[in-house]
Amino acid sequence: MMELRVVDLEKRIRDHLEKLGFEIHPLKVGWYNAVLSPAFHLPYLDDTLAFVVLSTPAMFDKAFKPFLRNGPLKKIRDPVDQCISHHLTLLRESLADQQVDIMYDYELLPNRKPKFLAQTAAHIAGAAYYYQRKDVQQDPWGEKKIYGVCIHPRYGGWFAIRALLLFPGVEVPSLLQKTPVDCVTTEEKRIELLEKFNFHWRDWSYRDITEVKEKYSEEQKTYFATPPAERLQLLTLQGGLQRNAIH
Numbered sequence: 001m002m003e004l005r006v007v008d009l010e011k012r013i014r015d016h017l018e019k020l021g022f023e024i025h026p027l028k029v030g031w032y033n034a035v036l037s038p039a040f041h042l043p044y045l046d047d048t049l050a051f052v053v054l055s056t057p058a059m060f061d062k063a064f065k066p067f068l069r070n071g072p073l074k075k076i077r078d079p080v081d082q083c084i085s086h087h088l089t090l091l092r093e094s095l096a097d098q099q100v101d102i103m104y105d106y107e108l109l110p111n112r113k114p115k116f117l118a119q120t121a122a123h124i125a126g127a128a129y130y131y132q133r134k135d136v137q138q139d140p141w142g143e144k145k146i147y148g149v150c151i152h153p154r155y156g157g158w159f160a161i162r163a164l165l166l167f168p169g170v171e172v173p174s175l176l177q178k179t180p181v182d183c184v185t186t187e188e189k190r191i192e193l194l195e196k197f198n199f200h201w202r203d204w205s206y207r208d209i210t211e212v213k214e215k216y217s218e219e220q221k222t223y224f225a226t227p228p229a230e231r232l233q234l235l236t237l238q239g240g241l242q243r244n245a246i247h
């Protein structure tokens with residue numbers, strides 16, 4: 001009975017979000033907490049069902065541009081973040097029979113720590129392998145701080161991890177864990193990946209570390225390469241994407 005309910009729930013979420021260019025992957029909170037230091041643990045039972053939400057390259061055309069056309073936007077918040085919270089809020093309303101907690105990638109706790117670690121969640125759910133410094137044997141970086149990066153089997157680095165959906169009322173003891181596809185297998189490639197992500201991320205090259213099925217369009221790249229404060233103006237100037245006035 002319980003398992004049926006979960007399958008149905010997952011289908012409803014998938015049906016809602018996939019057509020907008022999002023991908024979802026289920027996980028148990030206990031798997032996530034097991035690899036993190038206590039400061040990052042999420043206060044839910046181990047068997048609690050969660051989904052990590054990724055945006056794929058298609059999100060820009062399928063969700064973001066239509067969202068802008070339907071405006072209005074709030075000037076102070078990032079437009080992509082507004083679009084994503086708009087759609088996840090609609091999803092939550094459509095699941096009115098469920099309690100759903102939503103954590104966004106950009107949300108911080110009062111102690112300035114992120115609410116959830118997006119990369120760890122993506123790896124643990126089997127969505128995208130999280131390459132960290134410790135995945136390299138002969139490490140050339142000395143004292144430097146090296147951040148890790150997730151690579152998706154289909155989109156390489158051309159995606160983002162947007163949110164975690166949590167279902168405090170739904171426990172899934174028998175959910176099977178998927179291992180993420182390890183698509184950057186050699187020592188040299190892993191070093192190259194971490195170098196590119198840490199020191200050359202603006203040239204997009206880390207995103208092409210593997211052969212990808214689909215990536216951001218030139219338009220989407222221009223949008224994300226523009227400093228946040230100028231993005232809205234860019235969109236307004238380009239072909240009147242905005243119908244409603246910005247206020």
Ligand code: B12
Binds near residue numbers: 149
């Ligand atoms: C703060 C932050 C930054 C900071 C600091 C980076 C950092 N990693 O600390 C700064 C401003 C530098 C930054 C920069 C960038 N960022 Co940033 N950033 C974040 C943010 C908000 C939080 C990351 C964080 O604080 N981590 C805390 C540290 C302690 O976590 P950690 O190193 O992973 O350590 C944990 C793991 O090691 C885990 N662990 C231990 N053992 C094991 C074992 C396994 C198997 C696993 C899975 C985990 C695990 O335990 C540790 C904690 O206890 C995330 C979004 C989010 N909510 O997660 C995006 C995020 C990491 N950034 C992202 C990106 C793309 C960037 C930039 C390219 C800029 C951009 N947005 O385009 C640059 C690239 C880096 C650079 N060259 O500067 C993406 C990465 C996507 C991906 N493919 O991986 C994220 C996920 C945002 C997103 N929406 O997709 N970022």
